Amino acid sequence: MNRNLYDALLGQCHQDSTLIKENGGSAITYGEFIAEISRLGGALIEAGLQPGDRVAVQVEKSVRALALYLATVKAGGIFLPLNTAYTPAEIEYFLTDAEPVIFICDPSKQAALSPIAAQVNAKILTLDGNGDGSLTEASLKASPLVEASSRGGKDVAAILYTSGTTGRSKGAMLSHNNLLSNALTLVDYWRFSSPDTLIHALPIFHTHGLFVATNVVLASGASMIFQQRFDPAQILQSMPDATVLMGVPTFYTRLLQSDGLTREATQHMRLFVSGSAPLLAETHREWEERTGHAILERYGMTETNMNTSNPYHGRRIAGTVGYPLPGVEIRVTNPETGALLASGEIGMIEVRGPNVFQGYWRMPEKTAAELRTDGFFITGDLGRVDQDGYVHIVGRGKDLIITGGYNVYPKELESEIDALDGVHESAAVGVPHPDFGEGIVAVVVREPGASIAESDILEALTQRLASYKRPKKLIFLEELPRNTMGKVQKNVLREQYKDSFR
């Protein structure tokens, strides 16, 4: 049997159902989307694509760009999306690493990127944010691709590079079955069905917008309101016609700043999902107060798709990422020895399940170091499972602070600081300290108009935390440095404040 993800997602759909509503644009049915995929698939084959070949793509978000993902998969290729913010120098790294046979970019970047594509013998085609370009022209001439290429469940459907928050991005190889199994699990867990309409305002070069949001909609025959970028006003405008929003935490903090966010405005919605970075407990609380909806936080990563989720029915607990998804196992181990820890203890989170990737592209040593022979993937995230089975993430292993020989989990200190009146959010990092190895620097963002002072914070912490967990230096900033997925860039903070104690 053909295990091509395309067949599983679109093989049985209702052709006449609406799939996409673009703000201001006309509706697109499943049938029309499939016809688009067939044309694009034809163009890819004509450009020389063979099963297993990579198609690298750096284009603006558009319906055609989304169809390109499915066209590549249908043709048996490996889809490789790249962050639109990457510079030509960064693109050179990815193309040299992945050696795609086809590279599709925005027409405005073609001149700068053509020599790089030529270096790796990739054929270059273009696609702009309106869906125009040489790829589209080729797709109108090519004979449409009707049948999905025959693929096994373990064959790679996509290579997604990790966000590069902790170091150089790595290419995670995701199989047809990795993607399908996770999509089906989420449809069930989050109760997706054909009457649902998702507001899709995430980028489609990252696992959250490309796989979680899109595959869940396709697998359930639902529809989506497709927005090119996150714009709080547009989201509010769409809510009366929608049922679900998936966002990164900054979506929610920004929406909370809109007066238009009310109980009435969100009345038609049934679910708000957050992930890709930790959601502040305060955001969770404020959202529930304002709208009556408890945001459902879930935890995943490029290498594994989604691992855990707060329940659909049942308590969605702020500051936790919920239960392991059905079929996904989570264990917590000693980061040094790998030994299993007693329940409730903090350690390295490891995951196993049909969602776990096939390894890092051309990095056998890294793959061997992070993917155990028994199938567990060492996530790099530290956390614990509480007595009720909820998973708590306390931060990344690389962000753990070791000061005077003691471990400090940044989240513990950050949560205490965040809870103070006048504080919006904070980030704690360890930087070199002559006596303690590392000293703690806490960076604090005040609530708008608040005047909480360094002494107020330090005094409050004295009563709450052991002295070694308290910051040796406090810095106020207007905002924390974040990447496009809303992740706080602690490496940037560590670099910026590295001389604090020297």
Ligand code: ATP
């Ligand atoms: P790199 O691996 O290149 O350093 P990255 O890990 O940031 O980058 P992604 O795969 O995009 O790249 O992000 C996955 C990470 O995001 C997880 O390992 C985890 O640290 C974080 N994350 C995702 N969801 C949550 C969440 N709900 N709460 C806390 N952290 C989360």
Ligand code: MG
């Ligand atoms: Mg990572």
